[in-house]
Amino acid sequence: MSENRQPVICLLPGGYVDDDGETYNEVELYPLTGQEEEFLVYKNNTNTASLISSILSRCISRIGPMKIITEDMTRRLLVADRQYLILKLREITFGDRIQAVIRCPWPDCGQKVDVDFSTHDIPVINSDEKGPVYSMKLSEEAAWNDSQGKPYRNIRFRLPNGGDQEIVSPIVIHNEAKALSMLLERCIQAIGPVATPGKKEINRFSPRARMEIEKKMQSVAPKIELTMEANCPECARGFAIPFDLQEFFFGELESSRELLHREIHYLAYNYHWSEREILAMPREKRRKYIEILADEIERMNDAI
Ligand SMILES: [Zn+2]
Structure with a gap:
């Protein structure tokens, strides 16, 4: 092995x-x-x-x-x-194959709907511009003003990554606005002549500026389209949910944890492999051995 x-x-x-x-x-x-x-x-x-x-x-x-x-x-x-x-x-x-049971989101229905699709059907959208740093210009209305009231519109940013997710995701649940500010603070590289702006500078962005930056980030980022479209068999209406x-x-x-332990037991019992050896296998390989064992046992039973 x-x-x-x-x-x-x-x-x-x-x-x-x-x-x-x-x-x-x-x-x-x-x-x-x-x-x-x-x-x-x-x-x-x-x-x-x-x-x-x-x-x-x-x-x-x-x-x-x-x-x-x-x-x-x-x-x-x-x-x-x-x-x-x-x-x-x-x-x-x-x-x-992904098989899941979801609820029809139409409020007057709410019936259970089975969905079944392949991961190959999930659209993956590549980014055209690779960055790592992107430039954009805020609209005039969204200009950022420094402490003297001087407006600036040029922004440089990078896209959110796993490190940002680790820090920001625990905050999102409690305070979405704070999470977005933290994300901007981490991702914005420059506002006009101000390099690596801090919390104070980020706080000067208007809601409109935040929206424009967020929109721009989304437009240059690669995407996995994780939206499920289904038709409810109960009310016959279509819907799309994330x-x-x-x-x-x-x-x-x-x-499947319980099953994993039973598989370990079954293979250890029959092949005398150690737990460590069995855990080093991926699921597909474990299942293959279990299938072979089951066939073997069936054959032995038939021979008796
Ligand atoms: Zn429905």
Whole structure:
């Protein structure tokens, strides 16, 4: 049982930018092993964004020419690149079909609706401009005024990444406005002649300016279109609702924990492998051995 896993090559919709400003899109990704399935379930009550940084650093074996992947690197990946990698990880670990039960969002209906789609159907939109720093001009009405009242409209920013998510996501739940200010403080590189503006400068942005910056960020960022479209069989109306991939993936892991332990027991009992050896396998390989065992047992039973 030396090498249990086969990697896949994925192309990031954004790309990893190194210290020299070089962008790399090619990533070699391995499926989760039992060990990582356990790790994820065990840690699931901690910050999801840092959990993702950690799990991606374990499953990525190469970004461009770089073969030592640290959490600092997976933290530097753009939000959409991380979503894309989680999507691929789900695909190569559990398969491409996603089956979920959702509620029809029409208030007078609310019936349960089964949805079933392939991860291959989720649109992945590459970014055209790779950054890492982008420039924009605020509208006249949204100009930023310095302490002397002098207006400036040129803004330079970078896109939010995993590191930003780790810090900002615990705040979003309680205070969305504060979270956005924190994000701007981290991502805005310059306002007019003011380089690396701090909290005080960020607070001078009007709501309109914030909106314009947010809109611009969204327009240059790569995207994973995680919206589910379905027709309700009960009321026959169509709807589109956002699909929380991370929550779904972690939920799946949680609910299959019991099964994982039974699989370990079954394989250890029959093959006398250690728990560590079994946990080093991805789910697909464990299931294959279990299938072979089941066939074997059936054959033996038939022979009696
Ligand atoms: Zn309905």
